[in-house]
Amino acid sequence: MSSIKSKAWSRPRSNSRLNDAFNRELESGRDYYRHELSQSVQTNVPLLNPQQREVYGTSMKAVDDGKGGLFFLYDPGGTGKTFLMSLILATIRPRSDIAVAVASSVIAATLLKGCRTAHTTLKLLFNFQTIKQPTCNISKNSAMAKVLIATKIIILDECTMAHMF
Numbered sequence: 180m181s182s183i184k185s186k187a188w189s190r191p192r193s194n195s196r197l198n199d200a201f202n203r204e205l206e207s208g209r210d211y212y213r214h215e216l217s218q219s220v221q222t223n224v225p226l227l228n229p230q231q232r233e234v235y236g237t238s239m240k241a242v243d244d245g246k247g248g249l250f251f252l253y254d255p256g257g258t259g260k261t262f263l264m265s266l267i268l269a270t271i272r273p274r275s276d277i278a279v280a281v282a283s284s285v286i287a288a289t290l291l292k293g294c295r296t297a298h299t300t301l302k303l304l305f306n307f308q309t310i311k312q313p314t315c316n317i318s319k320n321s322a323m324a325k326v327l328i329a330t331k332i333i334i335l336d337e338c339t340m341a342h343m344f
């Protein structure tokens with residue numbers, strides 16, 4: 180009898196712990212000032228140059244269509260990549276959608292709002308560049324896995340530098 184009781188109580192507790200962790204991850208992905216972000220979108224979209232506008236349109240279409248895709252943005256320094264990525268994040272986040280921003284280094288992570296290192300967020304192995312088929316150390320049932328499933332876009336800044344860290 181006591182074991183039945185303990186099973187009956189233990190299950191909801193573990194689910195609720197998972198839900199709490201999920202909600203914490205979710206909130207950290209959504210915890211932005213919506214009004215401020217929406218205003219920055221209204222102000223900055225009209226400033227985009229033709230090339231930035233094309234990348235913005237392509238990225239937002241991919242997000243809205245939900246078909247997935249892998250896009251690389253490569254341009255010389257100072258040409259507005261960070262400006263553009265910030266705008267993409269600011270467009271998606273006020274909709275209560277999750278946009279994850281990660282970077283290959285701590286310094287690069289300071290450039291985008293809510294950005295963390297890819298190693299921390301995606302639980303990358305530190306020696307992943309030496310492994311033939313590297314995987315993220317995130318279990319299927321974890322809160323982070325649920326967040327990633329719900330994520331609309333993952334932006335990885337300075338990805339070409341990832342092998343150095």
Ligand SMILES: Nc1ncnc2c1ncn2[C@@H]1O[C@H](COP(=O)(O)OP(=O)(O)OP(=O)(O)O)[C@@H](O)[C@H]1O
Pocket residue numbers: 226227228231254255256257258259260261262263
């Ligand atoms: N369309 C734009 N309208 C107004 N300012 C812009 C625009 N695009 C970029 N900028 C400004 O130009 C400067 C350089 O842009 P940004 O930092 O985004 O370049 P970057 O390509 O990310 O540079 P780096 O590769 O060195 O990190 C920033 O001050 C940014 O705010």
